[in-house]
Amino acid sequence: MKYDIIIIGGGAAGFFAAINAAELDPNAKILILERGKEVLTKVRISGGGRCNVTHAEFTPSELIKKYPRGEKELRGPFHSFMTGDTIAWFEERGIELKIEEDGRMFPVSDSSETIIDCFLSETQRLGIEILKNHSVQNITSENEQWLINTNNGDFSAEKLLVATGSNPKIWKLLEGLGHQMETAVPSLFTFNIKDERIKELPGVATFASVKIPEINMEDEGPLLITHWGLSGPAILKLSAWGARELNELSYKFEIQVNWLANQNSEEILEQLLELKLKHAKQQLTKYAQFDLPKRLWKSLVLASGISETDIWADINKKQLVTLSEQLTKSEFSVDGKSTFKEEFVTAGGIKLNEVNFKTFESKLQKNLYFAGEVLNIDAITGGFNFQNAWTGGYLAAKAMTSLD
Numbered sequence: 523m524k525y526d527i528i529i530i531g532g533g534a535a536g537f538f539a540a541i542n543a544a545e546l547d548p549n550a551k552i553l554i555l556e557r558g559k560e561v562l563t564k565v566r567i568s569g570g571g572r573c574n575v576t577h578a579e580f581t582p583s584e585l586i587k588k589y590p591r592g593e594k595e596l597r598g599p600f601h602s603f604m605t606g607d608t609i610a611w612f613e614e615r616g617i618e619l620k621i622e623e624d625g626r627m628f629p630v631s632d633s634s635e636t637i638i639d640c641f642l643s644e645t646q647r648l649g650i651e652i653l654k655n656h657s658v659q660n661i662t663s664e665n666e667q668w669l670i671n672t673n674n675g676d677f678s679a680e681k682l683l684v685a686t687g688s689n690p691k692i693w694k695l696l697e698g699l700g701h702q703m704e705t706a707v708p709s710l711f712t713f714n715i716k717d718e719r720i721k722e723l724p725g726v727a728t729f730a731s732v733k734i735p736e737i738n739m740e741d742e743g744p745l746l747i748t749h750w751g752l753s754g755p756a757i758l759k760l761s762a763w764g765a766r767e768l769n770e771l772s773y774k775f776e777i778q779v780n781w782l783a784n785q786n787s788e789e790i791l792e793q794l795l796e797l798k799l800k801h802a803k804q805q806l807t808k809y810a811q812f813d814l815p816k817r818l819w820k821s822l823v824l825a826s827g828i829s830e831t832d833i834w835a836d837i838n839k840k841q842l843v844t845l846s847e848q849l850t851k852s853e854f855s856v857d858g859k860s861t862f863k864e865e866f867v868t869a870g871g872i873k874l875n876e877v878n879f880k881t882f883e884s885k886l887q888k889n890l891y892f893a894g895e896v897l898n899i900d901a902i903t904g905g906f907n908f909q910n911a912w913t914g915g916y917l918a919a920k921a922m923t924s925l926d
């Protein structure tokens with residue numbers, strides 16, 4: 523069975539590419555091959571079932587900073603298709619996106635089904651064929667045609683887009699075509715920590731900065747204490763930027779938390795000495811200081827060797843020094859990681875120097891294109907991973923349907 527374009531993978535990048543290719547060239551015969559019994563499964567569960575479609579960041583030079591892998595390569599593509607284009611694309615199809623306080627964008631329906639319904643009705647309207655339960659087993663080329671063997675039959679096409687995400691089986695086939703792959707490691711995970719100071723505090727959140735001295739990385743943002751350890755944007759960003767290094771450390775390392783983000787221990791000590799004078803007769807644990815959540819403040823006070831009933835006047839300088847250090851450089855031992863259920867990705871995939879980012883075509887094989895997570899591109903949480911899928915899908919579609 524012969525097609526103009528075959529897309530392997532019925533996920534975000536595959537559908538976006540298929541729909542755009544069909545619109546750009548209505549005569550093109552297009553097929554999506556999907557190994558699962560359903561398409562768009564990740565879109566369905568994305569963003570906790572709400573699908574964080576993109577992010578309200580409209581400057582390419584700022585947007586690329588969200589990609590630990592792909593920062594340099596996505597600069598050009600984002601000048602051609604980025605967040606604003608995504609919003610317009612869905613709007614043209616009757617889907618309005620809303621912006622949340624932190625910049626994440628969701629369909630106003632708050633349901634990923636809205637996105638799936640749109641993709642399915644568009645593929646139907648445009649006559650794109652979708653074959654589920656078709657797992658690609660082999661890819662070869664002959665007489666400028668790609669031959670695709672699946673567990674359910676063979677197909678051929680002049681142009682091939684691989685949009686299979688982080689599926690290692692396909693990676694092997696791509697290696698067979700001469701591509702080199704960066705090995706897969708998880709990104710966007712939370713840190714497992716067992717520690718008395720946070721044991722009783724699940725649900726407590728504050729703005730903090732977190733440092734991993736061993737790999738010389740630091741980030742800041744909202745930090746959330748969970749039953750398993752620490753989570754929230756500050757941790758997720760570190761897990762993405764340090765994905766490879768933390769994997770090499772087998773997820774065992776020390777972190778330093780500054781619960782007061784931008785202030786250092788010397789500044790805090792001075793303020794503690796002032797508080798001692800001001801509130802001499804007051805119990806330390808009675809009122810939280812520095813806008814910290816009360817339960818967290820109390821826990822850090824107790825961890826500094828101060829008892830629950832101690833009043834400020836009773837506290838000596840050494841105890842205040844310890845408290846200033848607990849507040850600004852609390853050390854925790856991380857032992858393992860947990861999955862962040864809202865969004866997680868895999869770092870790794872096709873080496874980026876083997877891809878032409880004007881067209882998303884392979885530099886090694888003519889008429890072979892890639893989009894989405896199959897490339898060694900991934901982002902921090904917030905809708906940026908889908909934006910990579912939309913941008914790559916769109917530019918590959920444009921290239922596959924251009925005449926030259």
Ligand SMILES: Cc1cc2nc3c(=O)[nH]c(=O)nc-3n(C[C@H](O)[C@H](O)[C@H](O)COP(=O)(O)OP(=O)(O)OC[C@H]3O[C@@H](n4cnc5c(N)ncnc54)[C@H](O)[C@@H]3O)c2cc1C
Nearest residue numbers: 531533534535557568569574658687865894895905907908
């Ligand atoms: C729980 C969760 C929530 C997420 N939430 C968000 C979010 O809200 N916002 C965001 O930006 N990102 C989110 N992400 C990340 C985002 O889902 C991915 O970055 C994105 O789906 C990548 O798209 P893709 O098309 O490259 O790959 P995928 O969506 O993984 O699609 C690849 C498709 O290829 C198929 N396939 C694989 N191998 C074969 C084969 N051999 N033959 C045929 N078909 C094959 C797979 O079955 C799959 O359907 C989330 C991820 C997870 C896991």
